[in-house]
Amino acid sequence: MPSIVWHPGRSDAAIRTAAISCLHTELKVPEITASVITGDLEKLVTLVTGLLEEEDRRTRLLALRCLSALSHLPEPGTLPVQLVHTSVTELLKRLDDTDAEVRQTAAATFPALVSALGPDYSGEQWRGHVEHFARTLLVFLDDTDEALQERVYEALLAAGHLNTAVVCEQASVERDRQRSPTRCDRLLRHWQ
Structure with missing residues (x-):
């Protein structure tokens, strides 16, 4: 997770892209469950949401895919409402992205994120x-x-x-x- 935190510079941007790529790959493993990352889930969602502002389109795209995967890990209603609202608000900004694939992925990620709000919302x-x-x-x-x-x-x-x-x-x-x-x-x- 420290590699996902923003620091200035091209090298750090490349490290963030590599880190989010590794997270994306890890989230594809079926054995990964919310219990494995439960203590870090909120922090992870916050960090990944921050990557939606990255210059590199691959990083933004992978961040969106990770948000979608992360929102399916916990039971609906587990993530704090304000965290989901903040993530959705940042995600909606990507609908105006310069890259069509990022825009489409942002729209496709919205239902997954709001499903994390749960039935008591x-x-x-x-x-x-x-x-x-x-x-x-x-x-x-x-x-x-x-x-x-x-x-x-x-x-x-x-x-x-x-x-x-x-x-x-x-x-x-x-x-x-x-x-x-x-x-x-x-x-x-x-x-x-």
């Missing part, structure tokens, strides 16, 4: 967060990249599980602002 209590998630996702639902649009649609479905009324409300507001309201209409029909 109160979408009404955290309404402001869900509104922010939905508004941000809806901007990218109208993107020119069809693959990204489809992944964002799936992310909006996941957001709807947090608070359906908020997502529908935001989709209704954004519908007329979109070049093509087709996906907004599809989203609204899904929740009716």
